[in-house]
Amino acid sequence: MDQLDGDEYECFTCKQRFRSASFSISREWNRVNYAGDEPEVEIQGSEGLECYCSQACATSRRDLVMEREVAGLLYRLDE
Numbered sequence: 357m358d359q360l361d362g363d364e365y366e367c368f369t370c371k372q373r374f375r376s377a378s379f380s381i382s383r384e385w386n387r388v389n390y391a392g393d394e395p396e397v398e399i400q401g402s403e404g405l406e407c408y409c410s411q412a413c414a415t416s417r418r419d420l421v422m423e424r425e426v427a428g429l430l431y432r433l434d435e
């Protein structure tokens with residue numbers, strides 16, 4: 357996810373620059389811990405992939421990003 361000068365970001369869909377709260381798509385990896393009475397999901401890490409100025413811009417790229425991420429995952433499974 358590209359951050360420009362200061363707190364400025366550029367929308368991956370419309371290229372508009374913005375500073376306020378954004379919408380994003382992130383990759384996150386978790387682990388389930390079964391050792392306690394109740395299973396707990398531990399977030400081990402996360403990486404922002406793309407950010408958007410609006411929900412509409414995020415929705416318009418969602419399928420493309422997910423397709424790219426799944427293709428990358430399948431590629432790694434084949435190795």
Ligand SMILES: [Zn+2]
Binds near residue numbers: 371372409413
């Ligand atoms: Zn946008």
